[in-house]
Amino acid sequence: MKQTERANFGSKLGIILATAGSAVGLGNVWRFPYMTGQNGGAAFILIYFACVLILAIPCMISEFIIGRRGQANAVRSFEKIGGRGWKIIGVMGVITGFLICSFYSVVSGWCLEYIYASVAGQLEGNPDYVRTYYNAFVSSPWKPLLCLVVFLLMTHLIIVRGVERGIEKASKLMMPVLFVLLIGIVAASCMLPGASNGISYMFKPDWQSVSSGVFLSALGQAFFSLSLGMGCLVTYASYFNRQTDLTKASIQIALIDSLIAILAGLMIFPAAFAVGVSPDSGPSLVFITLPNVFREAFAAVPAVSYVVAIMFYALLTLAALTSLISLHEVCTSYLHEELHISRHRGAIIVTAICLVLGVLCSLSLGAYPEIQLFGMSLFDLFDYVTSQYLMPIGGFLTCLLLGWFVPKPISRDEFTNGGTLRGQFFTIYFFLVRYVCPIAILFIFLHQFGVL
Ligand code: PHE
Numbered sequence: 001m002k003q004t005e006r007a008n009f010g011s012k013l014g015i016i017l018a019t020a021g022s023a024v025g026l027g028n029v030w031r032f033p034y035m036t037g038q039n040g041g042a043a044f045i046l047i048y049f050a051c052v053l054i055l056a057i058p059c060m061i062s063e064f065i066i067g068r069r070g071q072a073n074a075v076r077s078f079e080k081i082g083g084r085g086w087k088i089i090g091v092m093g094v095i096t097g098f099l100i101c102s103f104y105s106v107v108s109g110w111c112l113e114y115i116y117a118s119v120a121g122q123l124e125g126n127p128d129y130v131r132t133y134y135n136a137f138v139s140s141p142w143k144p145l146l147c148l149v150v151f152l153l154m155t156h157l158i159i160v161r162g163v164e165r166g167i168e169k170a171s172k173l174m175m176p177v178l179f180v181l182l183i184g185i186v187a188a189s190c191m192l193p194g195a196s197n198g199i200s201y202m203f204k205p206d207w208q209s210v211s212s213g214v215f216l217s218a219l220g221q222a223f224f225s226l227s228l229g230m231g232c233l234v235t236y237a238s239y240f241n242r243q244t245d246l247t248k249a250s251i252q253i254a255l256i257d258s259l260i261a262i263l264a265g266l267m268i269f270p271a272a273f274a275v276g277v278s279p280d281s282g283p284s285l286v287f288i289t290l291p292n293v294f295r296e297a298f299a300a301v302p303a304v305s306y307v308v309a310i311m312f313y314a315l316l317t318l319a320a321l322t323s324l325i326s327l328h329e330v331c332t333s334y335l336h337e338e339l340h341i342s343r344h345r346g347a348i349i350v351t352a353i354c355l356v357l358g359v360l361c362s363l364s365l366g367a368y369p370e371i372q373l374f375g376m377s378l379f380d381l382f383d384y385v386t387s388q389y390l391m392p393i394g395g396f397l398t399c400l401l402l403g404w405f406v407p408k409p410i411s412r413d414e415f416t417n418g419g420t421l422r423g424q425f426f427t428i429y430f431f432l433v434r435y436v437c438p439i440a441i442l443f444i445f446l447h448q449f450g451v452l
Contacts, residue, residue: 009239016252017172018322019236023257024175025323026107027225029316030286032261033268035221037279040209041201044218045265047210051222052254055440058432059228059395060250062402065414067237068246073333074231077238081410082401089397090334093231096390097330100230101350102357103382104327105155106365108320109147110287111313113137118309123291127275130291134284139366148358151317155324156351159332160344174318179260181315185308186266188297195270201279202269216448219441220387225257227326229394230386235330246415247425267293328354357382396441403434 009015036044070077075090117123123130137143189195223229237246268286271293272279281288291309298305328350335346364371364378371378402411408430416423446452 008241012244014172015240015244016249016256017175019233019249020253020256021175021319021322022227022232022236022326023225023253023323024178024260025319026104026111026316027221027323028257028261029264029319030107030283032221032225033265034280034282034285035217036202036265037269037272037285038282039214039217040206040211041279042203042205043207043210044214045202045262046205047214047218048221049258051219052226052258054432055219055395055437056222056226056228057250057254058429058437059223059398060226060233060254061246061415061429062398062411062433063228063231063233064237064240064244064246064250065402065411066398067234068240068242068244069410069414070234071238073238073337074234074330075334075338077234078231078401081406086397086401086405089394089401090231090234092390092394093229093234094331094334096230096386096394097232097327098350098353098357099382099386099390101324101327101331101354103361103379104320104324105148105152105354105358106144106362106379107283108151108317108324109144109149109362110138111317111320112147112151113143114287115310115313115317118291118294118306118313121306123309124295127277127288127292131277131284131288134287138284141363141367144362144366145359148362149355151321151324152351152355152358155321155328156347158321158325159328159347174315174322178315178319181308181311182260182263182267185293185312186263188308189267189271189274189293192271192274192293192297194274198268198270198273198279199266201273202265212447212450215444216388216392219392219444223391223395224387225261226254227323229391229398231330231394232326235333236326238333242417245417245421247429271297392441392445396438399433399437399441403430403438 009018032048036048066077066081067074070080072080073090074093075087078090079087114123117133123133125133190199227233240246240249268289269279271277272285272289275289275292275296277285277289277292279285290312294305294309294312298308328347331350331353332343332346335341335349336343339346341349360371361377361379361382369377373381376384411430412423412426413419415421415426415429443452
């Protein structure tokens with residue numbers, strides 16, 4: 001495919017918002033709070049931010065370099081910059097894309113159900129009632145499946161409209177509204193009686209509670225939340241233009257993503273403590289705590305509570321949609337460009353595979369718990385394997401490639417946009433990808449397995 005034929009994001013703002021749209025999603029609002037809760041609170045958050053700053057940002061710049069240089073899907077971009085053998089990172093990325101798409105669309109479907117339930121006023125009740133509602137919904141044999149199908153079809157329709165008209169336009173509109181609404185809900189949550197316990201849970205580290213798995217969980221969460229280590233940002237960077245400042249873009253995206261994660265924590269934990277929901281209750285945390293926030297915080301004006309609940313789930317759905325689009329795009333662009341089939345047909349194949357895997361994931365959580373592998377439900381297994389193994393390994397290999405195998409002038413040229421940007425940060429970046437990132441990621445793995 002010739003360079004000029006490739007689609008591009010239309011503007012600077014479009015690039016940032018579309019990429020941030022991929023990063024910001026259920027990873028921030030659903031996964032970050034429950035991972036924080038399961039890993040002991042503030043100490044996890046600090047380790048998480050260290051991972052973002054020292055490991056994730058350099059990995060993100062590396063993926064941008066590979067994608068913009070490669071001007072192709074993830075597999076081809078890795079092959080172009082590193083040679084045949086390195087294409088394996090791209091292949092791993094496409095496989096990871098399918099796995100994440102599958103369980104991600106299940107949770108996205110839950111958001112759709114919660115929009116409906118909020119409109120119908122079905123979430124109004126005490127914490128026990130809300131918990132029962134969640135459990136009954138998740139284990140119903142058909143409701144979550146219906147939501148999953150609707151969600152995947154919505155994603156499919158945007159994907160076939162193409163990069164600029166579909167992805168970019170959607171992100172530009174949704175991101176700012178989500179941000180404003182989040183701030184409003186944080187304020188409401190922090191004003192609940194007893195909320196201060198939740199705030200100190202988030203900001204006062206208890207180093208005693210740091211177990212050996214916390215480091216890999218924090219690293220995995222950083223990669224998951226920033227869409228790293230699976231070719232997603234390589235694919236998006238192939239739509240960047242030559243003027244994009246890659247370092248600036250990666251810092252901006254990491255900042256936006258971290259801010260939203262912190263806001264999500266500030267929305268969930270004060271409320272969880274106020275209404276007596278345990279912070280380590282896992283994937284159900286957001287879905288059980290929030291309806292209580294809406295009910296209690298706005299008790300004086302029920303109409304406000306009603307509208308805020310609907311808007312919140314609608315925006316979470318949209319945030320999930322922009323992330324799912326980027327996951328889908330990794331797989332679609334691969335099939336389209338490598339198998340020489342139309343984008344349309346590629347998208348149909350991806351949607352069909354995700355539908356089958358997604359249905360199995362959803363059933364494994366509720367109606368058919370016997371759908372298990374290695375002692376975990378399929379849903380948990382896909383979540384665990386992708387974020388704790390495939391993504392950090394993808395990031396590790398990407399850093400090895402750029403730090404040791406790609407000639408330095410090539411990365412410098414891409415980093416500085418052909419010498420037009422000042423390159424004083426290149427030395428720091430190069431030191432981080434060559435030494436710090438591979439050694440730290442390796443260290444975290446060895447620590448996880450008890451070797452160190
Ligand atoms: N970063 C997204 C989120 O936080 C999830 C995602 C992972 C998207 C990997 C694309 C690739 O919700």
